[in-house]
Ligand SMILES: Cc1ncc(C[n+]2csc(CCOP(=O)(O)OP(=O)(O)O)c2C)c(N)n1
């Protein structure tokens with residue numbers, strides 16, 4: 001399912017946030033902040049760039065996506081449901097007993113999930129391994145991955161970064177969801193990443209920084225990344241934790257894993273629906 005216009009992509013972002021918020025609101029708790037900050041990049045990726053067949057989610061040679069910040073699973077489930085890979089009605093089973101939709105992404109439970117993640121720092125290494133495998137097989141697949149800024153405090157991220165550059169993995173495009181927050185503090189106070197672009201460049205990557213809520217900017221950055229030869233690409237997304245609902249944005253420093261009351265559930269859905277999708 002390809003979406004051609006940026007206005008339609010923006011609408012899709014609202015719809016994905018609506019489905020995500022409904023699932024989390026139905027449960028009453030969830031990783032809202034990091035799911036919402038990631039939505040725009042996930043939408044641009046899944047509706048314009050990722051080469052996959054929703055009818056055959058395990059198709060050989062497909063592009064892969066590794067959600068290394070696996071706690072943002074709810075946003076990805078909404079996108080998988082919108083593609084018909086899972087049923088939209090299943091979203092209300094989020095993180096319940098025996099669900100196929102655990103709070104963290106799990107390739108053994110959920111169709112359309114390419115890697116099990118949640119232990120921060122590991123997903124990028126998996127993406128690097130898949131990208132190496134694809135080069136060996138010469139199947140033409142691209143591997144996309146998303147890491148968090150807090151996750152980037154993990155040493156394993158930088159081991160994977162070195163190896164990806166060493167292997168000249170120009171089939172690997174990674175996003176950092178730079179929402180400036182981790183669980184209980186700002187990344188700049190806990191273990192700062194600046195100068196973040198220069199760091200990735202010094203590790204041998206192509207790197208650029210864009211507004212992570214501007215679908216056009218994200219789309220164009222992915223196009224530029226696809227054209228780079230001989231290096232992996234990092235796209236730093238400047239984002240806001242909880243982007244999309246005003247009263248969740250207001251608590252951007254405290255919306256990592258939040259309770260959602262029935263009143264908030266209704267108010268959030270109404271706010272997202274107001275602009276239409
Ligand atoms: C190895 C590991 N340590 C700790 C955690 C607990 N944890 C879950 S999310 C999170 C914060 C992640 O921050 P960030 O990567 O910035 O994610 P985002 O802000 O996008 O939610 C932590 C510490 C974990 N999942 N894995």
Ligand SMILES: [Mg+2]
Pocket residue numbers: 148149150177178179180181182
């Ligand atoms: Mg963060």
